[in-house]
Amino acid sequence: MDFARVELSDDDRRFRDEVRTFLADLVTEDVLRRDRETGDNFDEGVHLALGAAGYLEREWKPESEGGFSRVRRRIWELEKRRAHVPWVTWGTTSMVARSVAKFARPDVADEVLPKVFSGHVRLCLGYTEPEGGSDIATCKTRAVRDGDGSSWVINGSKMFTTGAHNCQYVFLITNTDPEAPKHQSLTMFLVPLDSPGIEIQGIRTVDGDRTNIVYYSDVRVDDRYRLGEVNGGWTVLREPLNAEHGAVAASDDGLQDVSIMMHQGGFLVGACDRAARVVGTPGPGGDRAIDDGSVAHRLGRGIARMEVAISTPNIFGRVALAQTMRDVSPDLMDLLGTASALPLGTDGAADDGAAEYVYRFAPLVGIYGGTLEVFRNMIGQYVLGLGKPNYSAPAKKAS
Template sequence: MDFSRVQLSEDDQAFRDELRGFLRSIVTDEVIRRDRETGENFDEAVHLALGAQGYLGADFETEADGGFTAVRRRIWELEIGRAHAPWFHWPTTSMVAHCLRQFGSPQLQDEVLPQVLTGHIRLCLGYTEPEGGSDVATCKTRAVREADGSSWVINGSKMFTSNAQNAQYVFLITNTDPDAPKHQSLTMFLVPLDTPGIEIQPLRTVDGDRTNITYYSDVRVADRFRVGAVNGGWAVLREALNAEHGTVERGAEGLQKLATMTEHLLLLAEAVDHIAAVAGDEDSVRYRLGRAIARVEAAMSTTDMFGRVANAQTMRDVAPDLMDLLGTAASLPAGVEGAADDGGAEYIYRLAGPTGIYGGTLEVFRNMIAQHALGLGRPNYSPPARRPA
């Protein structure tokens, strides 16, 4: 494995500097402050500016189709994270748009994809249900085809439909054959969120982010919004889940983002740097900061599902230690007088919990690693057997 530093060409250095300057001009202190206060993880002006400048299209396309080179894609990922851009809505939109390109009808692609790349259309996920947990295949939201076959009627509800309030379509998993096995009963739709019968209710997470519960009451959707075959939704969904879980095939150049949630570790690394500047010089402080840095570096070097677990677990383990190093002032948020390191530790502490839930809980990922990477059996959740008296 080659750990040598990548030497940027003059053109790539110019690209980095241009991107860095552009992000500095649009991701202002006010944008960051507003994002922290609202928990939206989205700013329409920033999103549209990135689209107008061509960055969304370059990130979406492959290099062969005019997108970023491997080096520039890595620069993009790093710089947009370092700028604290509220952009988490874009990876979700991009993931769904790639599924639409692969499985959607040409008509639907022409209607949606061009405006996705300009930033005017955003997409969100309608997977999890109130009683479904992480097993999305247990879907109970029903889609019933009308007699003439031209449309469907959808009824049900979805939890954690993040950014539905800023999206135009929801990528919705439905059950179209309740009598079939669960992986053979699913059909995917790209449902316009302005369709009558859809209600979006906000939910606040422990870290202050906004997500949503969405209700679907006799929602009529034309068949042209179906993505993939009827009862063939699992094949469509599996592609999106692989991308969300970070289990897609990796390139040989070693420049891809190693795992999901690595952008959160950039925020953690910044917090460690800021705390090191104010936390004192005792041996115990240096030891704990050194341990935190070692954990961060190890997590940042871990790939795929393993990296997904390492990233979130590192945040959960390191964040409380950072709070403890700073004392009670660490509990004050950014912008409050007396906040240690301007609230960086407090923000990371709140962010650490949900980071282990987004896209599937750490327990789910550990089971995936056990079964698919280590070849172990399925977990047994039955009560332990009683010993004979």
């Protein structure tokens, strides 16, 4: 991997400046305030403006088809973070759209993809079930062929369908053969969310974000919305699932995130920077908290862990980032004192709520796409060759 600094051409510098200005005008304080209040991580006005300007399509497509060059893609990603563009719904839309392009019938792809690029259609993930945990293959939501087989009837429920209330379709995993082994019983559908029988209920998580539980009661779906083969859903699901897990090969040019949770890790970077500024600022008597050796040691330890985490690649990085966020954020709050418990935007917050937000956000980062325990097992099994974990009860010793 090449770690050399990329020297931007004049054209790429102009592109960076144009994007920075565009996003600064678009993502206003009102947008950010509404996002904090709703927890949606989505703003329709912003999303439609990105689509109208062609940015969504250029981000999604490769350079050979009119998308960004590798350098401009990196510039775009970094500038979106700088502006705090509400991003989650586009993230799920982009992942699902790739499966639509690959597995959907041409008429469905033609129905969906142009509106994905304009911003008028958004797509969400219908994976986890209330009793399913991280193993989405243990799917109980049933899809049964109806009548002449031209349609299906779906019954069940899904948890953590983030963005469903702002989306038009859900990428839904269903069980179409309960007697078959679990990875051979799954069929994927792109279900229109305005179908009769669908109920979306909002849930607020501890970090303030909104997700949803979605109920499917005798939802009728035309067979044209099936993606891939019947009982071949695992094949359809693998690519977006790998992308969500971070199990993707690193690029040789170094122009991509080191690991999949770098966006979330950025909040910890910001919290560390703010904490350093607070403890390095002289108080009324001229003393600085950082002059206390224990404060310097603990802050330095946290920053060192943060630097290691954001430098850890691939699936290892998502584990390192989530665990480091969990471990370092309470230590930062302790260093900053009781005023660090005040949230973002509150008068008197020690660091404008940066560490407090990471403290609430960290548990969620540790379960996105699967828990940390799941990912540690994946590393142990597939990277270290330790075999499958054994959860059976310990064998009793003979007396």
